[in-house]
Amino acid sequence: MTLNLLFSSILFLAIVKNSIAGGIAIYWGQNGNEATLNDTCNSGRYAYVNLAFLNKFGNGQTPEINLAGHCNPAVNGCTIVGPEIKHCQKLGVKVMLSIGGGVGNYSLASKKDAKDVAKYLWNNFLGGRSSFRPLGNAILDGIDFDIELGSPLHYEDLAKYLKNYSKRGRKMYLTAAPQCPFPDRLLGTALNTKLFDNVWIQFYNNPPCQFTPNNTDNLKNSWIRWTTSVKAKRIFLGLPAAPQAAGSGFIPADVLTEEILPAIKKSRKYGGVMLWSKFWDEQSGYSASIVKRV
Numbered sequence: 332m333t334l335n336l337l338f339s340s341i342l343f344l345a346i347v348k349n350s351i352a353g354g355i356a357i358y359w360g361q362n363g364n365e366a367t368l369n370d371t372c373n374s375g376r377y378a379y380v381n382l383a384f385l386n387k388f389g390n391g392q393t394p395e396i397n398l399a400g401h402c403n404p405a406v407n408g409c410t411i412v413g414p415e416i417k418h419c420q421k422l423g424v425k426v427m428l429s430i431g432g433g434v435g436n437y438s439l440a441s442k443k444d445a446k447d448v449a450k451y452l453w454n455n456f457l458g459g460r461s462s463f464r465p466l467g468n469a470i471l472d473g474i475d476f477d478i479e480l481g482s483p484l485h486y487e488d489l490a491k492y493l494k495n496y497s498k499r500g501r502k503m504y505l506t507a508a509p510q511c512p513f514p515d516r517l518l519g520t521a522l523n524t525k526l527f528d529n530v531w532i533q534f535y536n537n538p539p540c541q542f543t544p545n546n547t548d549n550l551k552n553s554w555i556r557w558t559t560s561v562k563a564k565r566i567f568l569g570l571p572a573a574p575q576a577a578g579s580g581f582i583p584a585d586v587l588t589e590e591i592l593p594a595i596k597k598s599r600k601y602g603g604v605m606l607w608s609k610f611w612d613e614q615s616g617y618s619a620s621i622v623k624r625v
């Protein structure tokens with residue numbers, strides 16, 4: 332190889348590396364009118380899909396998944412999603428089970444309860460075994476903590492117990508979706524375990540630390556606070572995919588790509604953008620208009 336060719340190969344690799352620095356994570360599952368999981372992944376725009384939500388767990392309850400109109404878990408109907416999860420994974424998309432959400436009945440009563448929930452998640456959604464798996468035999472890539480209700484207690488235990496299963500073979504990802512006020516009231520202690528791979532922060536419904544049309548400083552300062560404080564591998568900017576997707580915090584696509592992303596990409600920890608949700612992304616075309624710049 333001539334020196335010239337070598338040089339241009341290195342340059343090429345450097346450019347490719349820069350252009351794939353970020354990925355998009357999307358929440359799928361809370362609106363039956365959004366695209367199927369297969370089509371979501373076929374779009375090629377998402378690096379992570381968070382299945383939303385397992386919104387009942389803890390306190391000795393039998394956990395329950397809720398994928399809105401996509402399928403009915405009460406009649407074991409969500410196993411149809413299993414082949415779609417595998418299809419997504421073949422395309423290189425990581426598929427996470429998101430636990431929690433804004434509506435549900437969940438909390439962890441004790442360390443023992445956290446251990447039991449971890450075991451349930453392992454056996455029913457990850458590499459373990461169970462007589463009936465709600466999403467069939469697909470093995471999810473990990474668990475996403477979107478804890479928005481109830482008590483902050485024992486999520487650090489749940490993270491530790493889950494991560495302990497990760498030693499058995501393939502990597503299990505742990506991700507979390509805290510609110511932008513730092514530290515997060517419900518997930519702060521869990522995040523301090525340093526066990527989380529990706530943290531996608533909700534920079535919406537939180538005026539003091541999000542984007543407002545006349546003020547980008549609150550968002551940028553909050554980003555710096557999070558990226559310098561939280562010991563996670565990657566930090567994502569979590570945003571509403573359309574103005575109607577949240578009470579506040581929507582950033583027009585051109586403002587995001589021209590002004591916000593160049594600023595926040597200065598952090599080594601920048602991982603990309605998280606969007607709520609697939610349904611709203613389809614209404615607005617948001618991911619399509621930002622994906623090349625993320």
Ligand SMILES: *[C@@H]1O[C@H](CO)[C@@H](O)[C@H](O)[C@H]1NC(C)=O
Nearest residue numbers: 367369370411414415417418
């Ligand atoms: C999703 O795609 C996979 C691979 O092509 C296929 O096996 C599966 O049946 C599809 N599922 C649905 C619901 O279309």
Ligand SMILES: *[C@@H]1O[C@H](CO)[C@@H](O)[C@H](O)[C@H]1NC(C)=O
Nearest residue numbers: 389390391392393435436437
């Ligand atoms: C939540 O679950 C607990 C324990 O199973 C139960 O006592 C309580 O009534 C439930 N609350 C709601 C709102 O469903």
Ligand SMILES: *[C@@H]1O[C@H](CO)[C@@H](O)[C@H](O)[C@H]1NC(C)=O
Nearest residue numbers: 446491492494495496498499
């Ligand atoms: C971690 O997993 C090992 C088996 O892989 C088990 O023996 C040990 O008890 C587990 N530790 C905790 C804290 O669950």
Ligand SMILES: *[C@@H]1O[C@H](CO)[C@@H](O)[C@H](O)[C@H]1NC(C)=O
Nearest residue numbers: 538542543544545546547579
């Ligand atoms: C933003 O600034 C403009 C012009 O100064 C003003 O008219 C508008 O009310 C401000 N908007 C908000 C949300 O503060």
